[in-house]
Amino acid sequence: MKTPAIKFNERGTRLLQQAKLREAGEQFRKAAAAAPRWSVPWFNLGLVYKFQHSWPECLRYNQKAVALDSADAGAWWNLGIAATALGDWREARRAWRGYGIDIADGDDPPLMKLGPTPIRIDPTGNPEVVWTKRLDPARAQIQNVPTPASGRRYQDIVLHDGEPAGFRDLGGVEVPVFNELELLYASPFSTYEVIIEASAKEDRTALTRLAEAREIGIDNWSALRMLCKLCSEGKPHDAHHPQPSGDGPLVRYGMAAQDETDLYALFDEWRKERPDCLVHQMECVFEAE
Numbered sequence: 001m002k003t004p005a006i007k008f009n010e011r012g013t014r015l016l017q018q019a020k021l022r023e024a025g026e027q028f029r030k031a032a033a034a035a036p037r038w039s040v041p042w043f044n045l046g047l048v049y050k051f052q053h054s055w056p057e058c059l060r061y062n063q064k065a066v067a068l069d070s071a072d073a074g075a076w077w078n079l080g081i082a083a084t085a086l087g088d089w090r091e092a093r094r095a096w097r098g099y100g101i102d103i104a105d106g107d108d109p110p111l112m113k114l115g116p117t118p119i120r121i122d123p124t125g126n127p128e129v130v131w132t133k134r135l136d137p138a139r140a141q142i143q144n145v146p147t148p149a150s151g152r153r154y155q156d157i158v159l160h161d162g163e164p165a166g167f168r169d170l171g172g173v174e175v176p177v178f179n180e181l182e183l184l185y186a187s188p189f190s191t192y193e194v195i196i197e198a199s200a201k202e203d204r205t206a207l208t209r210l211a212e213a214r215e216i217g218i219d220n221w222s223a224l225r226m227l228c229k230l231c232s233e234g235k236p237h238d239a240h241h242p243q244p245s246g247d248g249p250l251v252r253y254g255m256a257a258q259d260e261t262d263l264y265a266l267f268d269e270w271r272k273e274r275p276d277c278l279v280h281q282m283e284c285v286f287e288a289e
């Protein structure tokens, strides 16, 4: 015999799966009213507000859920996400500890070295998977030069979800892809599209090396691979999506610099080393604010 709270909660879960957030919220509220000591409807309310990016409510309902059930790992995680979105670092640290991560108390943002992590930026618009430096369980800094359609730039810091949404290969190891939730910090780097003529592999590796030495973001956009949704959210395979070589002689690069003159200086240095190379075109495609 199902209690009313269980019935309301099940109804809410079905509505949530259909992305009917308001109706789902109503059912979870009824479930919580019917069984206020049961943590699950509170966690689910937190989920509704997470989907809406309403962080104060998401924080509050997950606090309620973990107060009732301190073993609810999902609620600790979503509490960590909400606290991070709000910049409440003390609460974020408490949440990660509650989840089981060894992290000290404090009022400053955690800085953990969690390794290179693929993040799907702009997941509901123009999704693009980029490599990031993960700063803590919910924050990642973009290390690629994203295309301007994504609305993101090199070194932006994004808030991301904790549920794997696909896998990518990192030196033979499969690592999970996480979906971005929102932009937390907009970087001072603008995005440039640069068309260069570089026939030899050495020309291109020299450009990359010199750019990195100058802290200029660089990516070969001619080698970008477009994936279907199924592969992107699963595991990309070469048979379905052959990897473009990006070999040139004409190559399209995405570059990121804080000032256009940084790029001119880079190209001068590069052409001294590789005199046969040419810069055909350079355009700022996404200016920093």
Ligand SMILES: [Zn+2]
Residues within 6 Å of the ligand: 227, 228, 229, 230, 231, 232, 240, 241
């Ligand atoms: Zn595919």
